[in-house]
Amino acid sequence: MVKAVVLGAAGGIGQPLSLLLKINPHVTELALYDIVNAPGVAVDLSHIATPSKVEGFLPPPKDSKEPNVGLEKALTGADVVVIPAGVPRKPGMTRDDLFKINAGIVRDLATAIATTAPKAFVLVISNPVNSTVPIVAEVFKKHNVFDPKRLFGVTTLDVVRASTFVAEVLGDRSLSSSITVPVVGGHSGVTIVPLLSQSSHPLPSSFDGSAVDSLVNRIQFGGDEVVKAKDGAGSATLSMAYAGAEFAAKVIRAIKGERGITVPSYVNLTAHPEGGEALRKDIGKELDYFSSPVELGPNGVEKINGLGTITPAERVLVNAALTELAASIDKGVSFIQAPKL
Numbered sequence: 094m095v096k097a098v099v100l101g102a103a104g105g106i107g108q109p110l111s112l113l114l115k116i117n118p119h120v121t122e123l124a125l126y127d128i129v130n131a132p133g134v135a136v137d138l139s140h141i142a143t144p145s146k147v148e149g150f151l152p153p154p155k156d157s158k159e160p161n162v163g164l165e166k167a168l169t170g171a172d173v174v175v176i177p178a179g180v181p182r183k184p185g186m187t188r189d190d191l192f193k194i195n196a197g198i199v200r201d202l203a204t205a206i207a208t209t210a211p212k213a214f215v216l217v218i219s220n221p222v223n224s225t226v227p228i229v230a231e232v233f234k235k236h237n238v239f240d241p242k243r244l245f246g247v248t249t250l251d252v253v254r255a256s257t258f259v260a261e262v263l264g265d266r267s268l269s270s271s272i273t274v275p276v277v278g279g280h281s282g283v284t285i286v287p288l289l290s291q292s293s294h295p296l297p298s299s300f301d302g303s304a305v306d307s308l309v310n311r312i313q314f315g316g317d318e319v320v321k322a323k324d325g326a327g328s329a330t331l332s333m334a335y336a337g338a339e340f341a342a343k344v345i346r347a348i349k350g351e352r353g354i355t356v357p358s359y360v361n362l363t364a365h366p367e368g369g370e371a372l373r374k375d376i377g378k379e380l381d382y383f384s385s386p387v388e389l390g391p392n393g394v395e396k397i398n399g400l401g402t403i404t405p406a407e408r409v410l411v412n413a414a415l416t417e418l419a420a421s422i423d424k425g426v427s428f429i430q431a432p433k434l
């Protein structure tokens with residue numbers, strides 16, 4: 094029995110993600126929560142002929158002083174909670190520009206999870222991920238329920254993009270789903286660091302210099318490519334739903350006891366103190382969060398992998414990621430520890 098919950102289920106990501114979870118054979122119960130339209134999305138999905146039960150929940154009316162029973166019902170008994178709630182970018186915005194609105198949304202949802210489903214695996218999609226994951230952690234710490242093994246920033250879309258773009262370079266799209274390229278760091282611009290030298294399918298030696306630089310740049314700024322193409326109508330939704338569902342499916346398989354599953358994710362490095370310490374040495378900075386391939390077990394993160402052997406050019410990229418990453422982490426932590434009055 095696996096209960097999956099989507100918070101922000103009526104949105105551009107939330108709807109297709111909920112669809113993909115509805116067809117995940119391991120999910121037995123699916124709860125959808127949003128401030129609008131979640132019951133409608135749930136009824137729609139409930140007609141799909143897969144076994145899982147789907148229910149949709151709303152908060153009480155805006156000015157009401159009632160407790161949020163809808164959110165509480167959605168979260169009760171949750172095994173996996175995926176959070177795509179919040180506003181997306183428009184052209185010209187950075188992910189950090191979303192902090193103002195999304196930090197509060199994520200804080201309030203995290204508070205509800207901490208009080209209703211503290212043991213759930215929490216998968217954070219809402220941007221800026223580099224800050225929203227620390228926000229969830231700090232809320233959980235305040236409630237004395239923080240388990241770093243169960244908190245994940247979803248950076249899968251960067252890895253999906255890397256596979257797709259490398260397949261394009263190799264001139265064989267049929268390879269895209271079998272290509273794996275570790276992408277480490279964080280989920281924003283220069284904090285996204287693809288380790289192309291570790292691609293399962295190496296690039297030809299003739300592919301060097303500015304060709305590598307533009308491929309790295311395309312992976313780092315793939316999100317901007319979509320924001321620009323959507324021209325004011327939001328950011329990646331369908332590719333993100335695909336990536337989020339892939340990630341959730343792996344977490345669910347691990348919960349059900351499957352071994353040997355490794356996923357890239359932005360995690361708190363105390364989730365595996367030994368691996369976290371080794372990774373800190375690899376990157377040369379005392380960061381508390383970093384995205385790296387992590388091995389999953391039934392209780393969450395079992396091992397955090399290090400960077401492995403990287404090229405001098407990749408070392409430059411890692412170094413370039415560190416300042417922004419540290420600032421984004423601090424911003425998330427201070428939002429909970431020392432909120433502005």
Ligand SMILES: NC(=O)c1ccc[n+]([C@@H]2O[C@H](COP(=O)([O-])OP(=O)(O)OC[C@H]3O[C@@H](n4cnc5c(N)ncnc54)[C@H](O)[C@@H]3O)[C@@H](O)[C@H]2O)c1
Pocket residue numbers: 100101102103104105106107126127128129177178179180181182191195198202217218219220221222247248249250251280327328329330333
């Ligand atoms: N991690 C990633 O790789 C990645 C990729 C794409 C998008 N994102 C981020 O995901 C978020 C959602 O993007 P989208 O395109 O689905 O946006 P959207 O506006 O289409 O959907 C967001 C949904 O969140 C809901 N919502 C707002 N406040 C809420 C609250 N307090 N509780 C529950 N639901 C609430 C809205 O009603 C809406 O349905 C954005 O922050 C975006 O930047 C992250």
Ligand SMILES: O=C(O)C[C@H](O)C(=O)O
Pocket residue numbers: 181182188220250315316317319320328329
């Ligand atoms: O680019 C965005 O704002 C959305 C998302 O983080 C992405 O990488 O597509």
